[in-house]
Amino acid sequence: MNEPSPAQLTEALRGEAERLGFTLCGVVRPQPSEHMAFYDAWLESDYHGEMAYLARDDARQRRSEPATSFPRARSIVVVGHEYGNQLHRSAQDGSRDGQSGNAVIARYAGGNDYHSVIPKRLQRLLAWLDEETGREVRGRVLVDTAPVLERELARRAGVGWFGRNTMLIHPERGSYFLLGLLMVDLELEPTEPFSLEHCGTCRACLDACPTGALLGRDEVGAPVIDARRCISYLTIELKGPIPAEYRAAIGNRVFGCDICQEVCPWNERFAREGDPAYAPDEPAESLIDFAARLLDMSEKGFQRAYAQSPLARPRRKGMLRNLLVGIGNAFRAEAFDSEMELEALTVLQTALSDAQPLVRGHAAWALGQMAGVSSSTALLRARQSVESDPYVLEEIHRAMPAD
Numbered sequence: 395m396n397e398p399s400p401a402q403l404t405e406a407l408r409g410e411a412e413r414l415g416f417t418l419c420g421v422v423r424p425q426p427s428e429h430m431a432f433y434d435a436w437l438e439s440d441y442h443g444e445m446a447y448l449a450r451d452d453a454r455q456r457r458s459e460p461a462t463s464f465p466r467a468r469s470i471v472v473v474g475h476e477y478g479n480q481l482h483r484s485a486q487d488g489s490r491d492g493q494s495g496n497a498v499i500a501r502y503a504g505g506n507d508y509h510s511v512i513p514k515r516l517q518r519l520l521a522w523l524d525e526e527t528g529r530e531v532r533g534r535v536l537v538d539t540a541p542v543l544e545r546e547l548a549r550r551a552g553v554g555w556f557g558r559n560t561m562l563i564h565p566e567r568g569s570y571f572l573l574g575l576l577m578v579d580l581e582l583e584p585t586e587p588f589s590l591e592h593c594g595t596c597r598a599c600l601d602a603c604p605t606g607a608l609l610g611r612d613e614v615g616a617p618v619i620d621a622r623r624c625i626s627y628l629t630i631e632l633k634g635p636i637p638a639e640y641r642a643a644i645g646n647r648v649f650g651c652d653i654c655q656e657v658c659p660w661n662e663r664f665a666r667e668g669d670p671a672y673a674p675d676e677p678a679e680s681l682i683d684f685a686a687r688l689l690d691m692s693e694k695g696f697q698r699a700y701a702q703s704p705l706a707r708p709r710r711k712g713m714l715r716n717l718l719v720g721i722g723n724a725f726r727a728e729a730f731d732s733e734m735e736l737e738a739l740t741v742l743q744t745a746l747s748d749a750q751p752l753v754r755g756h757a758a759w760a761l762g763q764m765a766g767v768s769s770s771t772a773l774l775r776a777r778q779s780v781e782s783d784p785y786v787l788e789e790i791h792r793a794m795p796a797d
């Protein structure tokens with residue numbers, strides 16, 4: 395049997411990738427990054443906040459030369475895995491205006507963690523390459539597991555363009571897809587890069603971002619984000635308290651944010667149902683029930699319960715912090731019946747004596763938002779008399795009505 399040519403292999407590979415659920419797939423050579431000057435300037439502006447792993451010098455070097463992550467690499471296969479489940483969810487639960495009592499989780503995170511879903515399938519793609527070529531193809535799978543500018547490679551592989559919201563967007567699929575890479579020691583034919591930019595004069599994402607994280611394009615056309623303001627960063631990556639100025643804008647989003655994708659006309663028109671691996675098992679849960687459940691768990695119990703879910707990342711205390719911000723927002727924004735109010739107060743009282751200062755501090759803030767409820771002030775006063783943590787005392791002080 396004749397060995398397939400690089401072009402035949404690429405074509406067959408794309409077909410196999412599609413069978414594995416990767417509706418987007420392209421191939422690039424492991425050339426040095428073209429975007430390091432932009433990346434360095436972005437770090438220089440401190441837009442990465444506490445994500446120190448992005449700024450480490452050795453990792454910076456490796457970003458500039460993708461091949462350092464797998465020196466044998468002759469080709470890089472880039473795949474996109476769609477997760478656009480519950481496409482019309484925001485219209486149903488009011489997640490866009492933050493007025494609902496339900497906890498909103500970003501679409502990519504409702505089901506299984508993509509860091510385990512995508513690698514398993516890319517390993518199957520690698521095994522398929524063995525069969526197809528009749529030799530042992532060596533490869534490395536990367537899904538956020540090495541310092542690589544994944545979107546730059548994906549654009550070069552033809553997967554999409556950089557939208558003003560910084561997301562890579564495909565003209566027939568939108569942007570609800572995750573990226574994965576397979577580096578191989580095999581020569582494949584590179585696919586056509588994506589060279590057009592289809593945002594035009596649209597600014598919908600910039601106008602909709604509730605925290606002003608999207609700063610528009612710079613002088614060379616690169617989209618800029620101040621990650622420190624992004625709800626995704628604030629609810630997933632940030633370890634400590636959420637800065638008070640952003641809490642109201644977070645609404646009921648307790649893990650990540652999809653607003654700048656929800657308003658994008660390319661998603662409104664083209665996004666499809668994603669892979670079932672990312673679909674949530676349960677319908678949306680109320681903020682109060684969710685918080686009550688986590689307050690009852692230890693960190694170990696939480697890690698067990700969320701072992702397969704992206705929600706494990708911020709840990710129990712981070713998720714509770716986010717839920718308490720959501721509860722404060724929900725009760726400030728809407729009038730609830732007295733039964734719900736009582737349920738909220740019970741949860742906040744428990745949170746106010748949690749072992750974690752981060753949880754107690756955000757419970758105090760949430761009580762401060764329930765300005766019309768007299769018992770919320772009584773709870774704050776009671777905690778103030780026994781609290782010793784300076785951060786929590788500060789939150790209680792700010793939450794108390796002025797005398």
Ligand code: B12
Nearest residue numbers: 429432500543544546560561562572573615616626650651
């Ligand atoms: C750090 C990080 C974040 C940070 C910072 C986000 C950001 N926009 O940089 C935070 C926590 C905020 C975040 C949020 C989200 N993230 Co994130 N994140 C990453 C991560 C790990 C690194 C990104 C990075 O290096 N950022 C720094 C900037 C400078 O790099 P960049 O975004 O690649 O920017 C490029 C452009 O600016 C471009 N550029 C430079 N010069 C020029 C010039 C021109 C003319 C042009 C057009 C472009 C251009 O080059 C830069 C480098 O390639 C990547 C995975 C990875 N390893 O790449 C996932 C990744 C980008 N995230 C992803 C997702 C899904 C999200 C969220 C949607 C999750 C959610 N629902 O909450 C949000 C989206 C928020 C948003 N609008 O960006 C996906 C994006 C898939 C896609 N279709 O684009 C990725 C690729 C993860 C994955 N494996 O799928 N994320």
Ligand code: SF4
Nearest residue numbers: 603624625651653654
């Ligand atoms: S994910 Fe949300 S907060 Fe972050 S840039 Fe987009 S709209 Fe703004």
Ligand code: SF4
Nearest residue numbers: 557558593596599658
């Ligand atoms: S909302 Fe408009 S400006 Fe923003 S990424 Fe989509 S098309 Fe581009």
